[in-house]
Amino acid sequence: MEIKTTGVAGTLESSDIQIMISKGSNGIEIDLDSEVKKAYGDQIEKVITDTLKKYGLDNVKVKATDKGALDCVIKARTLAAAQRATETSDKPELEVL
Amino acid sequence: MDKVVDLYLSQPTTRKKWKEFLEKLGLHDFSDREIDVIDHTLGLIDEDGKLVGTGSIAGNVLKYIGVCNEDATSGARFNKIVTALQQYLFNEGKFHSFVFTKEKYSSSFQHLSFSELAHTEQAAFLESGNPNVDDYLNSLPQIPNQDNKKIAAIVMNANPFTLGHRHLVEMASQENDLIYVFVVATDLSLFKTKERMMLVQEGLSDLKNVKVVSGGDYMVSSATFPAYFLQSPKDLIDTQTEIDARVFKNIIAPKLNITRRYLGKEPISITTHYYNVSLAHELGPDIEVIITPRYQVEGQLVTATQVRKDIKEGNLTEIAKFVPKTTYDYINDNLLKLQDRIKKGMKIDGN
Numbered sequence: 001m002e003i004k005t006t007g008v009a010g011t012l013e014s015s016d017i018q019i020m021i022s023k024g025s026n027g028i029e030i031d032l033d034s035e036v037k038k039a040y041g042d043q044i045e046k047v048i049t050d051t052l053k054k055y056g057l058d059n060v061k062v063k064a065t066d067k068g069a070l071d072c073v074i075k076a077r078t079l080a081a082a083q084r085a086t087e088t089s090d091k092p093e094l095e096v097l
Numbered sequence: 098m099d100k101v102v103d104l105y106l107s108q109p110t111t112r113k114k115w116k117e118f119l120e121k122l123g124l125h126d127f128s129d130r131e132i133d134v135i136d137h138t139l140g141l142i143d144e145d146g147k148l149v150g151t152g153s154i155a156g157n158v159l160k161y162i163g164v165c166n167e168d169a170t171s172g173a174r175f176n177k178i179v180t181a182l183q184q185y186l187f188n189e190g191k192f193h194s195f196v197f198t199k200e201k202y203s204s205s206f207q208h209l210s211f212s213e214l215a216h217t218e219q220a221a222f223l224e225s226g227n228p229n230v231d232d233y234l235n236s237l238p239q240i241p242n243q244d245n246k247k248i249a250a251i252v253m254n255a256n257p258f259t260l261g262h263r264h265l266v267e268m269a270s271q272e273n274d275l276i277y278v279f280v281v282a283t284d285l286s287l288f289k290t291k292e293r294m295m296l297v298q299e300g301l302s303d304l305k306n307v308k309v310v311s312g313g314d315y316m317v318s319s320a321t322f323p324a325y326f327l328q329s330p331k332d333l334i335d336t337q338t339e340i341d342a343r344v345f346k347n348i349i350a351p352k353l354n355i356t357r358r359y360l361g362k363e364p365i366s367i368t369t370h371y372y373n374v375s376l377a378h379e380l381g382p383d384i385e386v387i388i389t390p391r392y393q394v395e396g397q398l399v400t401a402t403q404v405r406k407d408i409k410e411g412n413l414t415e416i417a418k419f420v421p422k423t424t425y426d427y428i429n430d431n432l433l434k435l436q437d438r439i440k441k442g443m444k445i446d447g448n
Contacts, residue, residue, distance in 0.1 A: 006192040006227065011180040012209045014173065018180075020192065022227055033210045063227065065210035067176070 001056035007085030010069075010077035017069035019048070019081040024061040028052055034066035047071050051078040054096045057086070099149060099174060101181045104140040106132065115140070118148050122163040126325035135160065139181050141174055152178045154185055157314070159196040160323055172205070179209050183225070193226040195314060197323050197340075214315070215343035219327060220336045222317065222344065233313045234352045237277070246274035249357040250350070252316050253278065254401075256286040257428070258296040259420050261361060261399035264392040269359045270304045277353065279312040283321050287405055287435065287443050292427070299423035315349060317341035338372055342379035350384055357385045364391055364398060394418050404428075405445040408435050 003023045010018040030045050037044075044066055051074075052060055062078075069077070079096055083089045106112045115138070116127055134155040141150030141164065150164035159182050164174040186194055196206055203213055203221035211223040214230060224230065240246065249269045255262055269276045280297050284290045290311075298309045322337040324330065349355070358380060363369040377386040392399045399419045407415045408428060417425050428435065439445055 008187045012176045013180060
């Protein structure tokens, strides 16, 4: 899967996460901003990484701004951002979820 | 639940309501200079239809953000309006945005993953998204062993590139190993950014140790710096200069090992003279500021302002005296187009 543009999904409101995905060259690089990074940072990054890998993306720059999102939200937002970045929103692979 | 709505400031009643709301929050400059550049304005209304928040977009800059936190969770409305503004930009395909704000609100934006580029006592300048300042700096060309070389920088708008600019760069080129010429990227001048960039490149192509690069969004010019949250016009120029100088000194210069900056002495405009002096004050002692006298031809000062006046009057023989051949050829080929822009209201007496 090839990243064609920058893709964003999610908001900065409470219980949500905003994911911005753009082309990377050095594996999956995640820049996570979260109030609960100490406790849940690893878990959040794992959910993002797993979702991207399932979608077939290996070289990605991710900027994630978390406002206390649950795993299902993180997955959904990551998937939506990935679809927008790869311009495949019209044929979503929902089985990734 | 609060609802995000579009506000159309061209409607007098909307504009009045919007203005009164922001005035209550302590914003006060609603001059055309600030408002005319706004592309879009959003409002936040509560269940009773009362305006409780607003924010605007001008290019890739967020402006006039204000929220009322009465009867609401602290921060919720602010987050909502900033998100809505960012969504608007994303839909426009803009993933990189900036905000100039009061220093005390810097941390609120940092909570929303903005990163601070510079701050002064009064103001802060932040960016969000990508490509960010690191991507910008990584995109600039470097030479081997740059850390041990003498590197200088010149920032210019070059509207258009004259023999004066050329003279300044030549001088710097002889005194240093490498010169970065940063061309201001803001597109508010008679010559478009692309044209200015091209003329600078062509005019300096013979100097091997000169790299002409775009200033990106990181050369803070008075044209883009908003005044609405500052106290007075004098604060504006002070704050803009400080922010500009600090971004340069703390972020751009260290990465490229720039230790000198060259400026042309300003003989006419008091504002620019004042800017030069305070820039020197802000950049020192880490960065040596070298102010050189203006280049003269036949006893006349070479200024881009004069060249623009001559363009307006179609005075090609005068222009030939002040600009290199590359610039002259371009003006000669495009004289009507340039004059047309002036006729359509492009101001030529500024910078």
